[in-house]
Amino acid sequence: MKKKLFYITGVCALLALQTACSPQFEDLFDKSASERLEEAMDDAESVLTAADKGWAMGYFPNTETRGYVLFAKFNTDGTVTLTDYNNGGLSSTSTYSMNTSQGPVLNFDTYSEVLGRYTDPGTWLGGSTGNAGDFEFVIFSVNEDEVILKGKKYHAKVVLRKITGDGDQETLWRQHYDACEVRFLSLFSNVVDPLLKVGNVFHYTLTTPMTRVFTMFPYGSTNPEEATNLSFVATVDGIDFSSELEVGNGVSCRSFVYNAAENALVSQENADVKIVIPDVYDYFLGLSVEHLATVDRVSGTFATAFASLAAGFVERYEDRQVLESVGFSRMRDGRFAFMLKTARASAMYAIPVHVEDGIFVIDAFDAQNMQADDMDDNGALFYTNVPAVKDMLVALPGAYTLQNNGAFLLNEIEMTSVVNAENKLNLSR
Amino acid sequence: MKYRVKYGVFALLAVGLFAFSSCQEEPLTGTVLAEPESMTELDLWIDTVYRQSYNIRVQYKWDEADTDHGHDIVPPKLELVQPFLKVVKKVWGEPYVEVSSIGDEFLRQYSFRELKLIGSGSWQNTSVTLGLAEGGYKITLYTVNDFDLEAGVPRNALQQFFQTMHHEFGHILNQRKKYDEQFKNISGGYVASWTSFADTTALQRGFVSAYSMSGDGEDFVEILAHYVCRTAEEWEELLAPLPPYTAERLLMYEESRRMIDEKLQVVRSYMQDSYGVDIDQLRDAILRNIDEVANGDLE
Structure with missing residues (x-):
């Protein structure tokens, strides 16, 4: 019994000691967590219902799927009207x-x-859960003016932007949707793949922009296994990614606005992060597929240059080497090359080049050990034997502009004469 | 509109929690559930028809606890909720009230306390969950959005859906009062790999469906549900031997039928002795009401 009393007294003493020693914390907040949560919900509901013309909703089902611009009007009676112009203007009222x-x-x-x-x-027959x-x-x-949400299960960011302006709601919504589509088409249709850069360093080549899901290659990479997907939604003045993209050193980006003076989409989170249409040589140095310009796909002064090049071949080789096309590709060893195709060989002749001071310069080559093999530097002989080849390489970055011949087909490119003295691609914005 | 079940395999999942057995004889009377804070016209109707009459809370709006990270499911369409609930009452609740000697009290005493409605099915590969019974107090019904009842739903689709409903309610009844343990020995043969069996194979082995083979609890409620949602002729049709009529197969069917009949007798006695419900009278009431719904009378 005494032993038991001893234990009880000991425990009580320890409890008393613990109480006496308990540090006094000052509340960090004026209100309890539940009060703050209630307030946050009330605030959100007030803001959502206060927009009398509703909201443009950059909706992503999930982070892998393209974004859609939907429209929402939240009412104080707990109902919400959603409209989807991507789906024939379908509108429905439910509750929230x-x-x-x-x-x-x-x-x-x-x-x-x-x-x-x-x-x-839906009525679904296999393969996934929905x-x-x-x-x-x-x-x-x-x-x-802006409410940012994140999907509870699939984690895509969804941004609601307040619709303002005179006019009826439906007209304003339709105008907003059309403006987003116009912006999207002006940014990405008939345009070579843009690059994402931080400062002056290119990080990614953003391919497949027209699907609204970028397939991103690390700049200069041709390896599909290194590619990742990033979906986006068009906004009135740019694009929003479905989630933050980390670009190193703690820098991330998600929302971009087009800046006409810079001809670039500029990150709203960090102005050093930009999506740009590259200069010709930056573009080709970053490419991952082969591009060809055949004689029937060139125009303007480039057609003249192509004709000069062809004439140079005739002058040097008569009918033994008739020029058919020029192009750009990666060689097997990873070097970048200007390509030439003649009627004589089924393979391409490659001239390995690099950029110095903004122009293409031929790499050093070993004229004694050239192989009559595709993607070798066997085209280098043309560089020395046909002066027109060098003329074209020197002029190429600054003198010509590129236009791809289809939104999803970048394997062949039309080359047209330059319209922009600053070496920019002609993008018809 | 397509009725999903016809596409193939479906699974009826029931979570059997028997922890409630100690208090299973305590009837719940009176309206023990709190009133909702704010009520729409639909809420008021539900309150009168379900909560005040049967002491059942209906949840048709999405709740935070509904988030299912393993499946994509969606809430019901608002405009389909009331017609759906009318038909649930008519084809599930009212037949029990009609044939039970205690009338309304049957549902007030023995029903689940919560009915949750989900718009879509819950898909998992090629199977879909259509109903779920939990702990003797809650039933979840899926695919509500497939039932535009005011536009008309065919009789066989109603039969199939309410087979699910009566299956789940069978679990609720079993969770309140246990059936004879000898039931599971009548045919035996329960297997975890029931999905690899066709219904037609199950019918040769003493089961009314492949899902019955998953365990005696499912077997019991499958027999109840299949029986009360079929006419006598349809029940015979279900159990009739399929060609080829070889002597060996006919013997197998004969033995299968004997086992099913024996199990049906246990089900019949259980319903009569435990709940005072004659399953033949119950079947007549259910099928009569299904016919009325199929003819456009939801009330």
């Missing part, structure tokens, strides 16, 4: 609510025909 499962959450809590297109597994789209969103930030 706020809850607190992962912080404040915006929840489209009855079926929306508009979101159903992206979320409903369409992998979110209709519950954690509320990240709330401002009067």
Whole structure:
């Protein structure tokens, strides 16, 4: 019994000691966590319902899928009207609510025909669990003009931007949607693949822009295994990625606005990060596929230059080497090459080049050990034997402009004469 | 509109939690569930028809706890909720009230307490979950968006769907009162790999469906659900031997039928003795109401 009393007294003493020693923390916040959460939900709901012309919603079902511009009008009675011009202007009214499962959450809590297109597994017969789209969103930030959400399951960022202006809601929504599409087409149609750079360093070649899911190659890489996908949505003045892209040293980017003076999409998170249409040589040094310009695909002064080049071959080789096309590619050893194709050989002749002071310069080559083999530097002899080859290489970066011949077909490129003295590609913005 | 089940394999999942057995004889009476904070016209209707009458809370709006990270499922369409609930009441609830000697009290005492509606099915590869019964208190029904009842749903689609509903309610009843343990020995043969069996194979082995083979609990409620959602003729059709009619196969069917009949008798006795429900009267009421719904009468 005494032993038991001893233990009880000891435990009580320890508890008393612990109480006495408990440090006094000052509250970091004026209100409790639950009060702050309630306030956050009230604020979000107030802001969402206060927009009398509604919101443009850059919606991604998930981070792998392209973005869509939808429109939403939140009403104080708990209903929300969504419209989707990507789907024939489909409009539906359902309900929404706020809850607190992962912080404040915006929840489209009855079926929306508009979101159903992206979320409903439907009558589905195998392969996956559904369409992998979110209709519950954690509320990240709330401002009067912008609300940022993140999909609860699939984690894509969804940005709501307030619609303003005179006129009826439907007209304003349609105008906004059209403006986004115009911006998208002006940025990416009929354009060679853009590059993402930080400062003066190129990081990625952004291929397949017209799908609104960039296939990103590390700049200069041709390895498909190194490629990653990044989806985006068009906005009125640029694009938003579906999630933050880390570009090293703690620098990340997600939202870009087009800057006409710089002819670039500039990151709103870090102005050093830009998406640019590259100079000719930057573009070709970063490319991952072969591009050809055949005689029937050239125009303007480039056609004249091509004709001069062809004439140079005739002068040197008569009918033994008739020029058919020129192009650009990577050689087997990774070096960049200006390519020549003549009627005599089925293979291409490669002239390895690099850039010095903004012009193409031929690499050092060993004239004694050339192989009659595709992608070798066997084209280097043409450089020495046909002066017109050197003339074209020197002039190429500054004198000509490129136009791809189809949104998804970059294997053949039309070359036209330059219209821009600053070595920019002619992009018809 | 397509009725999904016809496409192939479907799974009826039930979570059998028997922890409630100690209090299973305590009837829940009165309206024990709190009133919702704000009510729409639909909410008021649900409150009157389901909560006040049967003490059942209906959840049709998406709730934070509904997020299913393994499957894509969506909420029901608002305009389909009320017609759907009318038909659930008519084809599931009212037949029990009608044939039970205690009337409305049957559902107030023995029903689940919560009914959750999900718009889509819950797909997993080629199977889809259509219903779920949990802990004797909650049933989740999927594919509500496939039932535009005011536009008309064929009789066989209603039969198939309410077979699911009665299957799940069978679990609820079993979770309240246990059936005779000898049931599982009548045919035996329960296997984890039931998905590799065709329904037609199951019918030769003493089961009404392949899913029945997954365990005696599923077997019990599959027999109940298949029986009460079929006419006598349709029940015979289900169990009839399929060609080729070799002596060996006919013997197998005969033995299978004997086992199914024996199990049906256990089900029949259980429903009568535990709940005072005659399953033949229940079947007549269910099928009569299905016919009325198929003819456009949802009330």
